[in-house]
Amino acid sequence: MSYTATNNRETMGFQAEVKQLLQLMIHSLYSNREIFLRELISNAADASDKLRFEALHNASLFENDSELNIRISYDKEARTLSIADNGIGMSRDEVINNLGTIAKSGTREFFSRLSGDQQKDANLIGQFGVGFYSGFIVAEKMVVTTRRAGEKSDQGVRWESDGGGEFAIEMVDKATRGTEIVLHLREGQDDLLSGQKIRSIIRKYSDHIVQPILMKKEEWKDGAQQMLEEDETINQAFALWARAKNEITEDEYKEFYKHVGHDYQDPLAWTHARVEGKQEYTQLLYIPSRAPFDMWERDAIHGVKLYVRRVFIMDDAEQLMPRYMRFVRGVVDSSDLPLNVSREILQESKDIEAIRSGCTKKVLGLLEDLAKNDQEKYTKFWGEFGRVLKEGIGEDFTNKDKIAGLLRLASTHTDTTDETVSLDDYIVRMKEGQDKIYYITADSFNAAKNSPHLEVFRKKGIEVLLLTDRVDEWVVSNLAEFKDKPLVSVAKGGLNLGKLEDEAEKKENENVANELKDLTGKISASLGERVKEVRVTHRLTDSPACLVADEHDMNANLARMLKSAGQKAPTSKPILEINPKHPVVLRLKIEEKRFDDWASVLFDQALLAEGGQLDDPASFVKRVNLLMLEMSSN
Ligand code: ADP
Numbered sequence: 001m002s003y004t005a006t007n008n009r010e011t012m013g014f015q016a017e018v019k020q021l022l023q024l025m026i027h028s029l030y031s032n033r034e035i036f037l038r039e040l041i042s043n044a045a046d047a048s049d050k051l052r053f054e055a056l057h058n059a060s061l062f063e064n065d066s067e068l069n070i071r072i073s074y075d076k077e078a079r080t081l082s083i084a085d086n087g088i089g090m091s092r093d094e095v096i097n098n099l100g101t102i103a104k105s106g107t108r109e110f111f112s113r114l115s116g117d118q119q120k121d122a123n124l125i126g127q128f129g130v131g132f133y134s135g136f137i138v139a140e141k142m143v144v145t146t147r148r149a150g151e152k153s154d155q156g157v158r159w160e161s162d163g164g165g166e167f168a169i170e171m172v173d174k175a176t177r178g179t180e181i182v183l184h185l186r187e188g189q190d191d192l193l194s195g196q197k198i199r200s201i202i203r204k205y206s207d208h209i210v211q212p213i214l215m216k217k218e219e220w221k222d223g224a225q226q227m228l229e230e231d232e233t234i235n236q237a238f239a240l241w242a243r244a245k246n247e248i249t250e251d252e253y254k255e256f257y258k259h260v261g262h263d264y265q266d267p268l269a270w271t272h273a274r275v276e277g278k279q280e281y282t283q284l285l286y287i288p289s290r291a292p293f294d295m296w297e298r299d300a301i302h303g304v305k306l307y308v309r310r311v312f313i314m315d316d317a318e319q320l321m322p323r324y325m326r327f328v329r330g331v332v333d334s335s336d337l338p339l340n341v342s343r344e345i346l347q348e349s350k351d352i353e354a355i356r357s358g359c360t361k362k363v364l365g366l367l368e369d370l371a372k373n374d375q376e377k378y379t380k381f382w383g384e385f386g387r388v389l390k391e392g393i394g395e396d397f398t399n400k401d402k403i404a405g406l407l408r409l410a411s412t413h414t415d416t417t418d419e420t421v422s423l424d425d426y427i428v429r430m431k432e433g434q435d436k437i438y439y440i441t442a443d444s445f446n447a448a449k450n451s452p453h454l455e456v457f458r459k460k461g462i463e464v465l466l467l468t469d470r471v472d473e474w475v476v477s478n479l480a481e482f483k484d485k486p487l488v489s490v491a492k493g494g495l496n497l498g499k500l501e502d503e504a505e506k507k508e509n510e511n512v513a514n515e516l517k518d519l520t521g522k523i524s525a526s527l528g529e530r531v532k533e534v535r536v537t538h539r540l541t542d543s544p545a546c547l548v549a550d551e552h553d554m555n556a557n558l559a560r561m562l563k564s565a566g567q568k569a570p571t572s573k574p575i576l577e578i579n580p581k582h583p584v585v586l587r588l589k590i591e592e593k594r595f596d597d598w599a600s601v602l603f604d605q606a607l608l609a610e611g612g613q614l615d616d617p618a619s620f621v622k623r624v625n626l627l628m629l630e631m632s633s634n
Helices: 016-028 035-057 092-100 107-112 118-128 131-137 195-205 250-260 343-348 350-373 375-395 400-406 423-429 445-449 452-460 470-478 503-515 517-530 556-564 583-590 595-609 617-633
Strands: 010-013 070-075 080-085 139-147 156-161 166-172 178-185 213-221 224-233 267-275 281-288 303-308 311-314 329-334 437-441 464-467 485-489 533-536 545-548 575-578
Touching: 016 107, 016 118, 016 131, 035 070, 035 080, 035 131, 035 178, 035 195, 035 250, 035 311, 070 195, 092 139, 092 156, 092 166, 107 118, 131 139, 195 213, 195 250, 250 267, 250 281, 250 329, 267 350, 267 375, 281 350, 281 375, 329 350, 350 375, 350 400, 375 400, 375 470, 400 423, 423 437, 437 452, 437 470, 445 464, 452 545, 464 470, 470 556, 503 517, 503 533, 517 533, 517 575, 517 583, 517 595, 545 595, 575 595, 583 595, 595 617
Parallel strands: 070 213, 303 329, 437 464, 437 485, 533 575
Antiparallel strands: 010 166, 070 080, 080 178, 139 156, 139 178, 156 166, 213 224, 267 281, 281 329, 303 311, 545 575
16 A cells, blocks of 8 residues: 655654653564554554444544454565554554554553563553564564545555654545554564464454454465455454353453453453343453553543443443453443433433443352352452452442352451452351451551450450451441351450350459459549540450440541541540459559559550551650659669
C-alpha cells in the first residue's frame, strides 16, 4: 500500500514510561516473542468491536463495507509483516495519545516499582499488560497508518517509530478506514516471513477472535511457495463463549482470557455457563492469576465486557459485577437487552440487576469450589484478591454468609501471618462450652499476636483470629455472626467467657474485684479524664494492665485508622483493666508518694502495648526513669 504524505511530518517524544516499557519488553519477552501477533490481532479485534457498536447508532460509519475482518500479510523481500483491520481506526489525537503515552491510572507508580533486575521486572510486566508496543520485540521499526471511520480520506494518520525515544507523525491519504500496522522485522526474525509459521501462531493464540483473520492462499508451484489472489480464513471466527463447553479446549479458554483480560498470563480459573429462564445470557468469567497493578486505583477498570447477541456493547461494564469483584474478567452476552443499551440505562435496568446477581453467585460458587477442591489455587487467589473480596462482607448483604465462608484469616492457631484459617475451621476447633468466635484487630501482625488481650485466651487454649488488614475493621463491623456464632472482639466490653469458666473461678474473680475496689477507685481518680472506668480483669496473665473499649464504643484500632486517614472519629474514653495478680499492681496498693506516676505509667504502657500513641511521650519517659531510679536505690 502506498500513501501520499502531505509534508506535515512532526517528531514527538514518547512519555518517559513508554520508553521504559519498550526497553523492558524487548528484553524480557524476547523468549516469548510470538505473542506480539496475538496482541496486535487482539487490538484489531477490539477496534472492529468498537466500530460495530458505534455503527449501531450511525450506519454510515461502515462506509459501505460492513464485513469486518483482519488481514495478515507478509513481504519476504521487504522483510515486513502487516496486520490490517477495517475497524474504528484512530484520529491524529488518538494516535498521539494511544501510541505515545500510556493512559492507565497508576502507571507512574507502577514504573517506579521496577527494580532494574530484569528477572523481577519481567514478572511485573505481566501485571501491566503488554499490548501494542510488543511489536518492537520483533520489529526494528513499526509504521501505523490509520483513519478513523467516518473521516474523509485525507484524514489518514501515519505514525512511525524505531522504538527509541521518539515517533514521527504525519497526515496521509488513506482510502479505507481502519488501521494497518507494518512491522519491519529485526535482523534474525526472518522465520516469521512464512505463511506456515504465521498461520500456526494465529491458530495457537488467536483462534478465538470473532472476526475472520484472513491471509492470501498459498500453494507450491514450481518448487516455490506462490501466493494466490484468493483469501482464506485462518481462525474459527466464531464467538468462543457461544460455543458448547465440551468443544472448547483449555488452551482456547486461556488464550481467550488473555484477549478479554488484556493479560499476559494464564487465568487462575474460569466459569462458563449459559443461563436460561427469565433472563437469557451467557457468562464466561475468569479469575486472573495475578492482581493487575492498578487494582487499588479508584478508576481502575472493571473487566467484564458486555455483548448483546454477540455484538460488543461496552468494556468496563461496572454494572455487571459488584465492586468487590472488580478483579473478575470476561464476557457477558445477553439475549434480551436492546442493542442500543447505554450506561445510563444499565444503571437502572432490572435485567442487569438479575444478570449481576447471577454472575456474582456464579463467581462465589467458583470460589467455593476452588476452596474445597483445589486449596493451592484458592490460597493463590486469596493472596492476590482476598482483601478485595473482604469488602463484599459490607457491600453485599445477600451473599454475606457465602463470602464469610470464603474468608481466610490468621489466628493464634498457627500464630503466623499466613491467612489460612476459615471460620468453619475455627468453629470445628472451638472449645467445649465456647459459643463465640473471638478476634482481635490491630494495625500490625505483631501488635495483634503479642497483645495483652490474648493472655487469658492463650492460657485456656482458646483460638483468637488475628485481624490486621485495614479492611478487617470493616469486615467485623459488618459481620455480627457466622453460623449463629457471634463474632466478639477480645478488646471490647467486659470479658465474659461464659461456660469457658467454672463457677469457682467466677466467684474468686468477683472476690478479688471487691477487694481491690479501693485501688481501682484511686487509680480512676488519679487518671481523671483519661479513662472511662478502671476495673479488675482476669483476662491478663503476664501484663499488669490493658485498655478495652466499652461495649458500644468504637474500638481503638478503628478510631486510630480513621484519624490517620484524616477522618473524624468519636473520642470515646477507654476502660483501664488491671491484673490483680501482677506485682506492679500489688506494689501500687502500697504506694503513696508516687501513686500518680505509677498510675500514669500503668495507663501509658497499656496504650503502647495495643499500638496506640502517647499524647505526651516525654513525660512517660521521665516517669519511667524516675521510678527505675527509685527502685534501684531501694
Ligand atoms: P490496550 O489495548 O491494553 O489499551 P495497547 O497499547 O495495546 O493497550 O493499545 C493502546 C490503545 O491504542 C488501545 O486502547 C486502542 O485505543 C488503540 N489501538 C491500538 N491498536 C488499534 C487498532 N488496530 N485500531 C484502533 N485503535 C487501536
